[in-house]
Amino acid sequence: MCIGIPMRITQTEGNYALCEGMGEQRRVDTLLVGSQAVGTWVLVFIDSAREVLTAEGAAKITSALQAVNLAMQGDDDIGHLFADLVDREPQLPDFLQQTLNETAGD
DSSP states (O other), rough: OOEEHHHEEEEEEEEEEEEEETEEEEEEEETTOOOOTTTTTEETTTEEEEEEEHHHHHHHHHHHHHHHHHTTTOOOOOOOGGGTTTTOOOOHHHHHHHHHHHTOOO
16 A cells, blocks of 8 residues: 655755655655746655645655554554544535535425
């Protein structure tokens, strides 16, 4: 299984960028996301940027990955890493909510 890691671009070099994230630095291929500015967050799979992220999105993914690492070490105190989900009711995706609303109107 391949897990994407959020990384911030610190330097660009043609079709590559030097990126930092989760305590490491990598030279990343940026052909799939195009040229990006220094400071941009990207989701990196096997040294290739596959998606441009917002800083908020990068922070959420980083927290989730930290939770997975802690859980694998037997630590069950990971709730704080999912602050955006705590005390929140599950929400249907828009297309399912629309279907539900249409069905309820019949």
